[in-house]
Amino acid sequence: MFHESRSKSVNLYNVCAAARWTWLMFMCIIIIFLNGVKGRGLLRLRPCMDDVTLKMTSRKIIVVDGSGSGKYYYKYIQDAIDSIPDGNQDWVVIHVNKGIYREKVRIGREKSHIFLRGSGRTKTAIFWSQTSENNYHSSTFKVEANDFIAFGISFKNEAPTGIANSWHNQSVAAYVGGDRVAFYSCGFYSSHNTLLDHQGRHYYDRCYIQGAIDVIFGHARSVFHECEIFVVADKRIEIQGSVTGHGGSCSKDEKTGFVFLKGRIYGIGEAFLGRPRGEHSRVVFANTYMSKTVRPQGWTDWNHHGSLKNVYHGEYKCHGPGSSMEGRAPWLHKLTAQQAAPYLSTDFIHGKQWLLA
Numbered sequence: 001m002f003h004e005s006r007s008k009s010v011n012l013y014n015v016c017a018a019a020r021w022t023w024l025m026f027m028c029i030i031i032i033f034l035n036g037v038k039g040r041g042l043l044r045l046r047p048c049m050d051d052v053t054l055k056m057t058s059r060k061i062i063v064v065d066g067s068g069s070g071k072y073y074y075k076y077i078q079d080a081i082d083s084i085p086d087g088n089q090d091w092v093v094i095h096v097n098k099g100i101y102r103e104k105v106r107i108g109r110e111k112s113h114i115f116l117r118g119s120g121r122t123k124t125a126i127f128w129s130q131t132s133e134n135n136y137h138s139s140t141f142k143v144e145a146n147d148f149i150a151f152g153i154s155f156k157n158e159a160p161t162g163i164a165n166s167w168h169n170q171s172v173a174a175y176v177g178g179d180r181v182a183f184y185s186c187g188f189y190s191s192h193n194t195l196l197d198h199q200g201r202h203y204y205d206r207c208y209i210q211g212a213i214d215v216i217f218g219h220a221r222s223v224f225h226e227c228e229i230f231v232v233a234d235k236r237i238e239i240q241g242s243v244t245g246h247g248g249s250c251s252k253d254e255k256t257g258f259v260f261l262k263g264r265i266y267g268i269g270e271a272f273l274g275r276p277r278g279e280h281s282r283v284v285f286a287n288t289y290m291s292k293t294v295r296p297q298g299w300t301d302w303n304h305h306g307s308l309k310n311v312y313h314g315e316y317k318c319h320g321p322g323s324s325m326e327g328r329a330p331w332l333h334k335l336t337a338q339q340a341a342p343y344l345s346t347d348f349i350h351g352k353q354w355l356l357a
């Protein structure tokens with residue numbers, strides 16, 4: 001009797017252990033399914049910023065907290081930046097605790113290798129409100145240094161929309177003028193000229209960018225990977241909204257351009273995908289969702305006084321109600337797989353040479 005009950009309890013233990021193991025394996029499979037390999041699964045729980053942080057050698061961490069509490073904490077982001085010596089060559093992490101930081105921030109040429117890390121783009125933000133006839137001067141955030149990374153932080157120019165059709169009221173949220181600059185999970189907000197992607201090679205990954213006319217403009221060479229662009233059209237202006245206004249005024253050999261991969265374009269009102277702001281303007285959208293906010297014509301030459309001969313506007317395998325190629329502007333390049341190939345990876349910005357994630 002005793003023997004029998006004992007053997008029963010052993011069996012029960014085995015059953016429990018087996019159930020536990022099955023449960024554990026089931027959970028592992030679920031996690032792998034949701035997160036995927038290298039974070040390419042359904043939920044993409046990719047700890048990409050840990051990847052970045054780990055890949056940085058000799059890193060130093062500076063913490064910014066809006067309350068200024070914590071013995072070694074800075075209250076302002078600019079003070080943290082200024083504390084880094086000029087000519088710095090080692091990665092420095094500036095971690096910005098959650099909160100809204102009301103200050104203008106500039107990272108000058110001499111401050112390279114800064115990793116500005118927020119607590120998430122809906123938690124940490126830099127706000128300023130200024131319009132100017134000069135885009136650069138109006139900008140809330142400026143990075144002029146090479147080798148800069150930002151993660152999980154938003155940049156906003158809160159200025160109300162200025163006078164329609166005037167050049168007096170530029171209100172840029174961020175100016176990006178350094179080379180090898182990457183933004184991960186960041187936000188950019190303004191009602192006009194939001195992101196001045198001025199020059200250099202840049203990577204924007206899973207960012208949210210909101211604006212009206214020339215949401216993204218400048219002469220840079222950039223890849224926007226899985227970014228969301230939200231256009232709030234300005235009805236007072238003829239074209240109402242335009243996602244891009246790529247410059248490309250210099251020679252063709254410079255190979256600048258904006259490339260959008262797998263993102264989403266949507267918004268309120270109507271918008272064009274782009275307008276040329278230079279003779280060699282180049283913009284490509286690939287595998288991108290376009291809502292009905294995108295006009296059938298897609299592209300406009302509004303205010304462009306030069307020739308369209310060297311303008312390169314292309315689309316490849318986009319989807320959604322705004323993606324129909326019927327009725328598109330005559331200069332649009334409907335790309336074949338072969339023509340699209342140079343634009344479908346970060347090779348366009350030589351990413352393998354410098355991207356950490």
Ligand SMILES: *[C@@H]1O[C@H](CO)[C@@H](O)[C@H](O)[C@H]1NC(C)=O
Nearest residue numbers: 131159160161162163168169
């Ligand atoms: C637009 O610019 C004009 C001229 O500089 C200025 O008077 C006006 O206050 C600006 N509007 C806004 C919303 O900043």
